[in-house]
Amino acid sequence: MPPASSLPAVSAPPSREIALVWFRRDLRDYDHAALYHALKSARRVFCVFVFDRDILDPLPRQDRRVEFLHGSIGELAGALRARGGGLIVRHGRPHEEIPRLAVALGAGTVFANRDYEPAAITRDELVAQALAESGVAFRATKDQAVFDGDEVLTQGGAPFSVFTPYKNAWLKRLAAPGGDFYLRPYPTEGAAFGTLAAPPADLDQPLPSLADLGFAPTNLADLKVLPGMAGARARLADFLPRLARYKALRDFPGVKGVSYLSVHLRFGTLSIRELAGLAWRDGSEGAQAWLNELIWRDFYFMILARHPRVVGACFRPEYDALAWDEGPDADERFAAWCAGRTGYPLVDAAQRQLNQTGYMHNRLRMVSASFLTKDLGIDWRRGEAYFAEQLIDFDLAANNGGWQWAASTGCDAQPYFRIFNPVTQSEKFDPEGHFIRRYVPELATVPAKYLHAPWTMGPLVQEACEVKIGRDYPAPVVDHASARETTLARFAAVKGAAAE
Secondary structure, eight states, X not given: OOOGGGSOOOSSOOEEEEEEEEESSOOOSSSOHHXXXXXXXXXEEEEEEEEEHHHHTTSOSSOHHHHHHHHHHHHHHHHHHHTTOOOEEEEEOHHHHHHXXXXXXXXXXXXXXXXXXXXXXXXXXXXXXXXXXXXXXXXXXXOSOSSOTTSSXXXXXXXXXXXXHHHHHHHHHHHSTTGGGGGOOOOOOOTTSOEEOOOOTTTOOOOOOTTTTTOOOOSTTTTTOOOHHHHHHHHHHHHGGGGGGHHHHTTOTTSSOSOOXXXXXXXXXXXXXXXXXXXXXXXXXXXXXXXXXXXXXXXXXXXXXXXXGGGTSXXXXXXXXXXXXXXXXXXXXXXXXXXXXXXXXXXXXXXXXXXXXXXXXXXXXXXXXXXXXXXSOOOHHHHHHHHHHHOTTOOHHHHHHHHHHHHTOSXXXXXXXXXXXXXXXXXXXXXXXXXXXHHOGGGTTSOHHHHTSGGGOOHHHHHHHTOOBTTTBOOOSSOHHHHHHHHHHHHHHHHHHHHO
C-alpha cells in the first residue's frame, strides 16, 4: 500500500454530502445495499468500478468470466447514466485507485458491499486504511448473502459446521415475526434519496475494451450467455415456469431442469433477496428445493468467512495427512480427467461440457469431483484449481465447499466410505444417454445397453458400431472397484493414525 504522502493531497475536507459507491460483484443498479445506504446518507453519489489488476493479470488472455464481467459493466454504466449518473471505470489496483478517486471527488465515505473471500477482505482492509489516511470513511454492507456474520448461530452462540441444522436455523429466522425484513429490497430510487452524480469531465474515461484490458473475445456469444441485468432477467423469466419441477428435474443433465442463474449470482446482476423471496413465497416442492440450494450458498460464505484456512487446507485438519497420488502416472490421469478422456462417459461428458462452455451441471460437479479424488486418488486442490480456471460462475466459497464435500475433507462432507460409482450415476441420471451423446459424440452409435460402460462391448459390437475401445474412445484409466478399495485404505490409514 502506498504511504499517505504518496496519495493525492486533499484540496478540501471530505464532504458528508458526497459519497462514492464501489461496485464489485454486485453489478446492478436496483436492490443494492451499498447504493441504497450511500443515497440515504449523501446528497450526491458517484459510482466506480475497478478492473483489478491483481485479479486479472494472472488470468489466461481468453477468459469467459472477464468477457461476461466486461459486458455487465457496460450495461451497468448505461443504466446509471440513464438515471443521471454514470460509472467511473479504472484499470488498476483498488488500494491505489479508490483512495485517489475518493480524494479527487471530495467524498466523505466510500460504500461497498461485503465480500467474504480472504483476499478480498485483505484488499478492503488496505483500501480502508488508505482512505482513513485521507480522512475518508469506508463502509461495507451486507448484500450478496441473506444472512451473514452472527445472524445465524447455534443455540450456544457458535457458528454452524453442519448444513442441516444451519438450514433449519436459517429458515427459523426467516419465519420468525419480522423475518421477512431480510428479504426486503434495498430501493435505490425515491424522493427522500440523494441523487446519482455524473462523473466530472476530468475523471470520466471511456469504458476500456477487452483488448485494452489485455483480453480477447471467447465463445460467450455463441453460447448465448447474455451478461448483465438483462441477461439475468431473461434467465429468470425462462426458469420461473419450471420452478415447481425443479426438485424432480435438477439431477438430470440431459434435460432443462436447473436455473442456470449461477453466473448472475456470482456477479450480482440480480439480487439474492429477490430470488430467495420468490422461492420462499412460492411454497411448491420445487421452490423449496431451490431455496435449499440458495441456503447452501449462504452456508459456504459463512464457512469461508469463519475458516479462511479452507482456501488451501482441509476443513477437517486430520485429513491434511491424506496421502494423495503424485508423480507422472497421477499427472497423466489428471490430464485425462481435465480433457474428458477417462473412459467413463459421464465423467468425460461433464469435463467436456466444462471445457467447451465454462459451465458444468451441479450433479456432474459432484460426480466429477468424486471421480478425481476417490477413483483417481488425486488431491482435491488440483481439481478445485482446474474448476476455478474454467467455470464462468466460479465462486471461491461454493467451489471450495463443493470440492471438500466430494473429497470428504470438508464440513458436513460426503462420508469417505460413500463413493460415487460413475457407471451407476450415469445409468441413473442420464439413462437415455442424451447428455453423453451430446458431449462425447464418438459414442453416438454405441447401443444404449453399453453406453454407460462401453468397454464391456465385445469385439463384434465394437466393429458394428465402429467404436474400438482404446482407439476411438479410451479404455477406463482406472478400475472403479479397485480404486474404491484404495480410497477406503487411504482414509482408514489417516483415521487409524489419528486414533493412536
